[in-house]
Amino acid sequence: MRLAYSVLLYLLTPFFILRLLIRGRKAPAYLNRWAERFGWYKKGQPQGVIWFHTVSVGEAEAAFALIDKIAAAYPDKPILVTTTTPTGSARVKAFLGYRVHHVYLPYDLPDAMWRFYRCFKPAIAIILETEIWPNMLHQAQKNAVPSIIVNARLSEKSAKGYAKLGAFMVQTLANITHVCAQTEATLERFVDLGLNKNNISVPGNIKFDLEMSAHLFEEAEVIRRDWFQQRPSWIAASTHEGEDEIVLDAFSQIKKQLPNSLLVLVPRHPERFNTVAKLCEKRGYTVTRRSEQKSSPVKTDVFLLDTLGELKLYYATVDVAFIGGSFVPTGGHNMLEAAAHSVPVLFGPFVHNFTEISECLLKKGAAIQVMGADELALQVVDLLEHPEQRDQMGMKGLRFVEQNKGAVDKVAERIVSMVNASR
Helix, strand or coil: CHHHHHHHHHHHHHHHHHHHHHHHHHCHHHHCCCHHHHCCCCCCCCCCCEEEECCCHHHHHHHHHHHHHHHHHCCCCCEEEEECCHHHHHHHHHHHHHHCEEEECCCCCHHHHHHHHHHHCCCEEEEECCCCCHHHHHHHHHCCCCEEEEEECCCHHHHHHHHCCCHHHHHHHCCCCEEEECCHHHHHHHHHHCCCHHHEECCCCHHHCCCCCHHHHHHHHHHHHHHCCCCCEEEEEEECCCCHHHHHHHHHHHHHHCCCCEEEEEECCHHHHHHHHHHHHHCCCCEEEHHHCCCCCCCCCEEECCCCCCHHHHHCCCCEEEECCCCCCCCCCCCHHHHHCCCCEEECCCCHHHHHHHHHHHHHCCEEECCCHHHHHHHHHHHHHCHHHHHHHHHHHHHHHHHCCCHHHHHHHHHHHHHHHHC
């Protein structure tokens, strides 16, 4: 089965290249470092690395606290962090910088993965969330590299898809040393797919372990006071193509009732910054871009956050947060960052990547689910006009986050024990 899978990947390789070319038209970074995507790396790479694979921005940011703990436990071990997207690459370099090594993980081709393991000789493979790549895991097993999937999540829909692979899925899962699941539901789905129950635990979700510095809140207060002039404000964070129009439709209704309100708009992908700015201007809104580095009061309708790594800061500057990726079938994005800032959370109908978290936030009264522009506008206006209700929702969200912290320490202990056992 793995042979058939590998042959199919080789046949699809021209389409992978075509996809890079197409994406490179909007994001030129996709046109660079192609050799790495096929397992060819520059000479002089570190070996015996502690390897984290984080895919893109969301997984990378979730892993930072864990990476710091493991780096502190093994100060003499080189840390390698791989991603598959340029935005993930940029975030890793910006936040971790010289403390880690970074390359792209190659496509899951047998020869590419063989070259990757030969080059870096990992001491352990730490894989964020649910990156189940058969050849990657096969090479880990073949090279006696312990592998652990951290913060694993597996939706009911994904589990049904994997189940169709039958024995091939069982064989792939057998190559995983351990899985740290977010929830009991994920544990049960992995076991149903054939994972040995002794090889999975539920330490919780490391995304709850957010670190909020006093400096961040001080900086946010300056922005809110000096730039935003204490205007009623809301953020639409991590929006995708097709969502910005819905958000702007809602904003037009909000402006009719609250003319002084400000929208902080944050497209998920940098290649869309210019497109979204033009869309806002086409709708008749004045736009200020964060990249303009203005320090004077923002006299604008839309503040476009067109920089990377500042979303946490701007959650602390607003009154209400809408989480994108939820008006389109992407599955939603991390709601916990907004909740950790005591900000009421709104999201759309598509939240299958955060099913348990979204359900808990709704049950706790810390979030509201909206089905379209009209409902979004209605709820934003209601929350902006009722600060007591807004504060109550925000505090409920903060308590939910605080009560579920601790997963990073538990996962770190598991990783340390695995590294020590493999020596």
